[in-house]
Amino acid sequence: MTATHTKAGEAKAGTKVMTVLEAITDAMRTEMRNDDRVVVFGEDVGKKGGVFGATMGLFDEFGEKRCFDTPLSECGIIGTAIGMAVYGMRPIAEIQFLDFIYPAFDQIVSEAAKMRYRSGGEYTCPLVIRSPYGGGIRGGHYHSQSSEAYFCHTPGLKVVIPSTPADAKGLLIASIRDEDPVMFLEPKRIYRHGKGEVPLGEHVVPLGKARIAREGTDVTVLCYGAMVPVCEQAADEAQKAGRSVEIVDLRTLVPLDEQAVLSSVKKTGRCVVVYEAPKTCGYGAELSAIIAEKCIEHLEGPVVRVAGFDTPFPYTLEALYMPDVKRVAAGIEKTFVW
Amino acid sequence: MTELLSILDQDGKAQKGKDPNLPGPELQKLYRLMVRTRALDDRGLALQRQGRIGFYLQSTGQEASHLGAAYALADSDWLFPAYRQPGILLLREVPLQMIVAEWFGNSGDTSKGRQMPVHYSFRQANFVSISSPIGTQLSQAAGAGMAARIRGDDTVFMTFCGDGGTSSNDFHCGLNFAAVYKAPVVFVCENNGWAISVPSCKQTASESMAIKAAAYGMPGVRVDGNDVLAVYRVCKEAVDRARRGEGPTLVETVTYRIASHSSSDDAARYRDAKEFEAWKKKDPIARFRQYLEHKKLWNDALEQECVESAKAAVNEAVAAAEALPNVEPGTLFDDVYMNLTPQLREQRQELHDLMAKGGVGADVGHFPL
Numbered sequence: 001m002t003a004t005h006t007k008a009g010e011a012k013a014g015t016k017v018m019t020v021l022e023a024i025t026d027a028m029r030t031e032m033r034n035d036d037r038v039v040v041f042g043e044d045v046g047k048k049g050g051v052f053g054a055t056m057g058l059f060d061e062f063g064e065k066r067c068f069d070t071p072l073s074e075c076g077i078i079g080t081a082i083g084m085a086v087y088g089m090r091p092i093a094e095i096q097f098l099d100f101i102y103p104a105f106d107q108i109v110s111e112a113a114k115m116r117y118r119s120g121g122e123y124t125c126p127l128v129i130r131s132p133y134g135g136g137i138r139g140g141h142y143h144s145q146s147s148e149a150y151f152c153h154t155p156g157l158k159v160v161i162p163s164t165p166a167d168a169k170g171l172l173i174a175s176i177r178d179e180d181p182v183m184f185l186e187p188k189r190i191y192r193h194g195k196g197e198v199p200l201g202e203h204v205v206p207l208g209k210a211r212i213a214r215e216g217t218d219v220t221v222l223c224y225g226a227m228v229p230v231c232e233q234a235a236d237e238a239q240k241a242g243r244s245v246e247i248v249d250l251r252t253l254v255p256l257d258e259q260a261v262l263s264s265v266k267k268t269g270r271c272v273v274v275y276e277a278p279k280t281c282g283y284g285a286e287l288s289a290i291i292a293e294k295c296i297e298h299l300e301g302p303v304v305r306v307a308g309f310d311t312p313f314p315y316t317l318e319a320l321y322m323p324d325v326k327r328v329a330a331g332i333e334k335t336f337v338w
Numbered sequence: 339m340t341e342l343l344s345i346l347d348q349d350g351k352a353q354k355g356k357d358p359n360l361p362g363p364e365l366q367k368l369y370r371l372m373v374r375t376r377a378l379d380d381r382g383l384a385l386q387r388q389g390r391i392g393f394y395l396q397s398t399g400q401e402a403s404h405l406g407a408a409y410a411l412a413d414s415d416w417l418f419p420a421y422r423q424p425g426i427l428l429l430r431e432v433p434l435q436m437i438v439a440e441w442f443g444n445s446g447d448t449s450k451g452r453q454m455p456v457h458y459s460f461r462q463a464n465f466v467s468i469s470s471p472i473g474t475q476l477s478q479a480a481g482a483g484m485a486a487r488i489r490g491d492d493t494v495f496m497t498f499c500g501d502g503g504t505s506s507n508d509f510h511c512g513l514n515f516a517a518v519y520k521a522p523v524v525f526v527c528e529n530n531g532w533a534i535s536v537p538s539c540k541q542t543a544s545e546s547m548a549i550k551a552a553a554y555g556m557p558g559v560r561v562d563g564n565d566v567l568a569v570y571r572v573c574k575e576a577v578d579r580a581r582r583g584e585g586p587t588l589v590e591t592v593t594y595r596i597a598s599h600s601s602s603d604d605a606a607r608y609r610d611a612k613e614f615e616a617w618k619k620k621d622p623i624a625r626f627r628q629y630l631e632h633k634k635l636w637n638d639a640l641e642q643e644c645v646e647s648a649k650a651a652v653n654e655a656v657a658a659a660e661a662l663p664n665v666e667p668g669t670l671f672d673d674v675y676m677n678l679t680p681q682l683r684e685q686r687q688e689l690h691d692l693m694a695k696g697g698v699g700a701d702v703g704h705f706p707l
Contacts, residue, residue, distance in 0.1 A: 039488060065488050071518060076511030079477025083418070083495075084485040086466060086478065091485075103507065110471050111478065119459035119467035120450035121673040155674050179676040208679070255679035 015197040020190055023165040023198045024054050024130075027172035028092060030201060032062050035090060038176060039066045042077055042094030042130075051096055052132060052191055078104035078129065082112050085127040090176055098133035098185060099142045105150075112181040113156030127181045128172070133161075134226050134276055135322050136189035141313035146225075146277035151183045152253050152286070158182045158207060159253040163228035165196040167251060170205025178207060187226035194229070207252045210260035216246035219270035219335050222261060222287055224250040227274045227323060234328035243332060253283055261287065262295050269300040270335035274323055279307035301338050306331035340546040342592060343572060344562035348620065350628025358571050362635050368409060368566060369630055370644055372401040372623045375425035377648040378434070379597075381656060382441060382455070386601040390660065391441040395456040397422040399564070399596030400528055402622030404498065405429060406569030407526045407589065410577045411496055416464040418479035418497035420472075421456050422528065422595075430463035434655035439662060446662040450669055472533075473499055473506025476525060480512045483521025483586070494580045496524045496573075502533025504550065505541050513554040513588065522580035524573060525588045528563060530595035531617075535608040551588035563593030564622035567629070594620070667699060 011017045018026065032038045040055055046069040049056035058067040070077050074095055081093040095101045101108070108129065115125040135144035151159050160175055160182055162168040168186070175182040213228055214235055223231045228249045235245035248264050250256065265271045271291055273284035288303045306323045314321050323331075345356045360368075379396050386394040397404070404423035408430075411417075417426060427437050439446030441455040449459050449467070459467035466475070479497035486493045503509055504527055516523045527547045531538050544550055551558025557579075561572045569591055576587035594617035598605040605614075630636035671678060671686040678686070692698040 071511070071514055073511045073514065075507045076477050076480075076515045079474065079508055079511060080481030080484055080515050083478035083481025083483070087416070087482040087485045089485045089488070091481075106471055106507075107474060107477070110469060111474050114469070115467060116675070117673045118449060118452050118457070118469065119461075120448050120452060122448060122459050122461040123467050124676070158675070255675075255681060258680060 011197050015199050017195045018165045018198045019192045019195050020162065020165050020168045020186070021052060021054060021192055023169040024172055024186060025056055025058070026198065027169040027176070028055065028058060029061065031173055031176045032058065032066060037088065037090040038092065039084070039089060040092040040094065041068045041070050043070060043072055043096050045069060045094050050094065052188065054094065054130070054186075074100055074102075074104040075107060078107040078112070081127050081129070082107060082115070082125055085125045085181075086115065086123050090126055092128045092130055092176065095129060095131040097143050098131040098147055099145045101131060101147070108151070108157070108181075109154045113154045116180065117156060124179055125181045126179050128175045128184050129182070130184045130186060132188035132191070133185045134187050134189055135313055135318055136226060138315070138318060140315040144313040144318070146275065146308065148183070148185055148253060149277060149281060149283050152283055156181065157254060159185065160207060160251065161185045161187065161225040161253060162251065163187065163190070163225055163249050165198045166203070167205055167211065169198050170203045171207065171251060174204050174207050177204070182207075185225070189226040190229060205251070208255045208257055210251055210257035211249040212260070212264070213247040213249040214245065216244040216268065218244040218268055219272065219332055220246045220248060220264040220268045221272045221274060221328070221332065222248050222250060222284070223274040224253065227276055230323060230325055231274055231328055233325045234332060237325060237329040238332045241333070243336070245332060258290060261290065265291055266295050266298045269298055271299070271303045272306060272328070272331045272335060273303060274306045274328055274331070276308045276322055278310045279305060280310050282307055301335045304331045304334045340548045340558065340560040342560050342562055343568055344565045345568040345571065346565045346625055346629055348625065350625050350632060352567065352629060356571070358567055358574070362633070365630060365633070365635055368405065369626055369636065370648075371405055371425055371428050372566070372626065373644050374428055374648040374651070375401045375405065376623060377645070377652050378424060378428070378437065381652045383597070383601060385441065385656065391455050393455045394441070394601040395421050395599075396597035397424055399617065399622065400530060400593050401425055402566035402626065403528045403563035403569055403591040403593045404526075406566040407496060407524070407573040407591070409570050410573035411494060414464070415494040415496065415577070416466065416482060418466050418475040418482065418495060419468055420475065420498040420500060420503065421468050422500070422530075423498055424456070424458070427458060427460060427463060427465065430460070430465065432460050432463050432465075434651055435658045436460070438655045438659040442659055442662070444659070444662045444664050445666075446659055447665070450673070451665040473503040473508035473512070475499070475508075476503070476506070476512030477508040477515060479523050479525070480516035480519075480521050480586075483516055483523040484519045486522060487519065492581055494522045494524065494577050496526060496577070498526045498528060500533060501527065501529040501531065501538035501541050501547060502536065503527065504547050513551070513556065513586070516586040517554040517556045520583065520585035522583070523586040524576040524580060525586060526573065527588065527590045528593055529590050530593050532595050532599070532605070532609070534599040534603060546590060548588060548590035556586050556588060558588040558590065560590045560592060563591030564620050564625060566622060566626050593622075667693065
């Protein structure tokens with residue numbers, strides 16, 4: 001695993017070594033203990049504890065009133081979650097796979113995202129929509145997509161994607177406490193890969209602040225979610241060729257920590273943007289445009305996008321579709337030789 | 339066909355044993371609200387025709403349907419409305435000027451000019467912001483009802499849709515979730531016969547809208563929507579049932595959209611004049627007036643005073659609301675989130691700088707024309 005991860009049994013005092021998945025559960029448990037307005041619901045989240053186990057133990061601790069199963073209807077899950085939020089609760093709605101969220105799209109983009117604005121601030125929608133997303137689990141195109149860009153394109157929504165256990169907990173707690181609707185997208189590929197130290201109890205990572213996952217001087221790699229460990233390995237490869245790579249883990253796509261992006265790119269003069277969604281109009285397109293608008297004079301070479309291809313997400317050819325260490329390393333090299 | 343419940347006949351006579359026997363002053367209040375709602379509606383369309391507001395959606399003919407329904411609620415109960423229930427704002431004592439300011443979308447508008455006319459939001463009245471997509475409020479009301487049950491509140495939630503709304507995704511999931519969780523919700527489907535130009539017979543092959551309730555495991559009631567007492571009685575039972583923790587009810591009020599869909603529509607292009615004329619004779623206000631007269635609670639002098647004071651109040655509200663200044667350009671960026679993001683702050687500054695140079699935004703003051 002990567003440098004940010006620690007082996008089990010080495011936790012510092014006040015921390016515990018956890019997977020991303022365990023950290024997500026811990027975040028919900030912490031907030032449900034803190035605030036009785038917090039409830040979690042969705043398909044199979046009750047007794048079963050979720051298809052990935054993210055809500056494991058919450059039904060037993062908090063009972064059916066605060067952790068419950070719903071009918072199989074994404075539209076209904078989000079519509080009711082909005083009603084709860086408007087009425088003053090802090091709902092966490094789980095959508096089993098991001099690929100299944102589209103029946104709820106109208107509720108998310110027309111209702112949750114616009115409630116505060118359209119009511120002149122009279123009504124708000126402090127809601128967290130948690131959903132596993134992304135490929136790498138042999139899930140074919142209905143269990144693998146990265147459709148974050150749809151939500152980033154909707155004013156009123158925040159979009160958060162963790163990549164480490166500590167961030168998964170801290171960002172989820174910040175999302176639950178946020179006064180606006182948050183899409184909390186969980187990179188399921190790294191749910192159980194690698195463990196890391198996670199602070200026990202209260203742990204908040206503010207939204208809108210990127211993390212420098214690795215410092216470097218020659219080239220900046222912008223990434224998020226399951227692409228972060230891939231980029232870290234690619235940076236190791238590039239290091240062998242003498243390239244010093246800085247990795248910026250965005251953590252929050254909306255609102256973006258533009259300062260962190262720009263100061264890193266200004267420092268290195270080169271940039272690779274890595275995302276597993278289809279290349280065209282993906283979030284990396286926005287990053288590329290921001291860099292072109294605001295620091296083109298600092299660039300030593302073109303901004304390179306390493307992304308998924310503009311195809312539906314494949315099943316057996318998944319490994320070819322997903323940006324991997326070699327493709328990211330090639331992308332890094334391309335910023336030097338072009 | 340599901341039975342159509344009514345209390346008043348076309349001449350305003352109450353059927354024996356069915357009159358809810360509301361106190362005289364309450365009946366008069368309800369009537370005055372219906373008259374005032376109609377006056378507001380007439381003026382709204384007129385202002386649009388005069389080009390003083392950008393758009394209008396009338397509720398003419400549906401006064402009994404929505405006022406009778408909401409009259410069954412306690413003031414602390416919540417509404418997740420559609421867009422043809424303006425009388426509820428009057429019932430809940432929202433000042434007329436605030437309602438009219440929403441049409442102008444100016445600085446007097448609680449929604450800060452963010453939405454087209456008639457898409458009200460009044461927190462003071464527990465009247466949740468209206469959106470244009472059809473039916474979305476139905477599942478939200480179910481969720482709010484679920485929340486109240488979780489918290490142990492005794493709030494009841496009333497939500498509205500039209501006949502077209504019964505075809506929406508949210509009609510299905512809203513009713514389904516509400517029934518599964520026994521949420522304290524009253525779903526009122528105002529079946530006014532038309533969804534813009536599509537008649538209700540093309541929305542469903544069901545014999546009624548009310549019968550759909552059976553599939554969700556809740557009671558469904560069909561009531562004469564132009565009979566304010568019948569709507570009130572049916573909804574009162576549904577509200578009481580919800581408050582007792584017995585779950586949701588679907589109420590179908592059978593009424594008619596006397597006006598076109600909106601100020602942008604002309605119903606004469608697709609609607610049979612005979613059907614329209616027949617429904618016009620069933621005017622809910624005239625019918626209720628006859629009932630009051632039978633009860634010696636109303637007369638010509640009261641009518642004249644009521645109509646004139648309604649018009650005067652609306653005129654006064656229009657004059658006051660229209661005189662208010664426009665919304666400030668900078669408010670464009672407010673309320674997207676609780677706090678401005680760095681990106682919004684930058685965009686606001688960019689617009690501000692361009693406006694300061696002149697040119698950009700020069701015609702903002704002429705909205706809506």
